[in-house]
Amino acid sequence: MPDADLAVIGAGPAGLAAAGAAARAGLTVVLLDPAERPGGQFYRHRDGDDGRGHHHWRDYLRLAGDLEGVHYLPGHRVWHAEPGEPHVLHCLAGNRDERPVTVRAAKIVLATGAHDRALPFPGWDLPGVMTAGGAQALWKGQGLPAGRRVVISGTGPFLLPVATGLLKAGARVAGVYEANRPSAALLPLALDPARAVEGAGYALALARHRVPYRTGRAVIAAHGEGRLESVTVARLDRDWQPVPGTEKIVTCDALAIGYGFTPQLELAVQLGCAVEDGPDGSAVITADAAQATTVPGVWAAGETLGVGGAVLAMATGALAGHAAAGTTPPGALLRRRARQRRLAAAIAAAWPVRDGWREWLRDDTVVCRCEEVDHGALKRAIADGARDVRSAKLLCRAGMGLCQGRVCGFPVARVLGVPDRPNRPVAQPVRLRDLAYPDTSRGEHR
Amino acid sequence: MKVTVDGRDIDAEPGRSIAAVLHADGLRSWRTTRVEGSPRGLFCGIGVCFDCLVTINGRPNLRACLITVREGDVIETQEGVGRA
């Protein structure tokens, strides 16, 4: 007997919506998430958070209210998923004294979300350089600014809430450098009234604080002795190659970089779900109109299908919940999903990652942070015959470290000119003792 | 609440992650890498990158961004592979 009809993995907007919809339809639902509070990265919050500074907070409160009919298991990291009848999920529970927990469920909804995509450049491994999402998490989850004087660089609409978040946290924002020139950027925003209002709010906040927002520019190097002291910003051509002579130095003690997001697909791949190229160059789960993956009894929702924001994630989550429960979804959900998908496609098209960033690399620029593999070593591996991510890993160790290529996977794949495909048999670091003695206590949430 | 970092007493706001406690104290790095001995601290902030490894109460290689601080935690910066 499975512990539950349905296990939902991930308690962000998509997972919450899926769990709520399925529980209301009468399924017994287990909701697994590594964090201690629900909400995922989008609704990351602190104890007693009043929701100011969060978009769509009312949606969050509604979704969190639905948790009453759900066995919500916070602090549970799923490190391996085995397909079958039932599916078996191997988890580690707890914040620091981890214990193994096994959950069996007839059906699974994958709502594992995405993490920041970073591009390497000289100095990106200096302390003080963070991902944009990391800076956002420090503010939303901990109430702290990433630094006193912060530069933001990358591409995409997400840089704007990061900037306003830092301002609210009390930081000075020395500049926002958007690598693309999204003249057409207002077009997709205009398709969606809520986003246009949101965007206007950000623009207003930046103007009020006299924060420079510059397009066609990016941070191409970071400098400092032991910690970040300044960055080099340069104008980029259409392909993102730096235009010589346009470099300028900006002093700062923190830099937030964000070049889009990479869906977290290791559990999907373990289960055998087919993946495909998403619109922005990262792999996404292949799913049909009912959110079903290619594996029976497994559905996918949210950013695992391509980055589209919280509203789309809630729609696909609710649809996956309905599909798992076998209930007919309201037509409004289908229409919302269609509208939000068009918007996501327009955004992906307006803020692509162009290949010229490779010109930012020097031979001694670290590409794989974990194994400290530099660009020169990666080039030698390619000269020695590396044609894909796996052979590059064997030849130069890029992607072999603790993060299992989560950070360098996208840039290494881009240097090789191949698609970025996640393949991690173990999704989380596991102690040997937990591998050797998997938990047999099962269903300890009961 | 109080914790120590390499033997030094610092204040920690309850509910915060170890990384946030260190960050609030002004630290930006708390380990060095195996090969080059380069300093590292917070990078992804959400448990993905493993840059923020730290020793807590004698247990090495814990991700500081994921672990909630507890009263009296003994936090130690790490060199290279980390020692138990």
Ligand code: FES
């Ligand atoms: S900062 Fe990336 S794992 Fe902690």
